[in-house]
Amino acid sequence: MKTLKDAKVGETVRVKKLYGEGPVKRRIMDMGITRGVDLHVRKVAPLGDPMELNVRGYELSVRKADAEMIEVE
Template identity: 75%
Template sequence: MSKTLKQAKVGETVTVQRLQGEGPVKRRIMDMGITKGASIFVRKVAPLGDPIEVTVRGYELSLRKDDAGLILVD
């Protein structure tokens, strides 16, 4: 069963399976280094759930919950 990055728990390491979305949104996510097969470690989630702080390809990144919902992980 697929889940999104938004559903991943703090401390979990997940692998990107697929990116949803179209056009500029998908391009922006890919430009941040989040591509198929990339490993993502969920560092922390803000108290209200937005943003989500992750480590991808050796650097720290903050993602909006809406963007994290477009990233299917395993």
């Protein structure tokens, strides 16, 4: 299983499944990250946290803990 955390800079991945419970999963979905959407990894901070993504035409920063809950292909 590949998660968003494993994606490399410059890579475009598609969301396969979201993990997490209740408010955490809801927050991820409210940011526009839903099943089937393409995510482009723009940059990753030096220690790997956070990641900067392009999602649905806007830029978004995601923490490593949240990126582990997003399965991609």
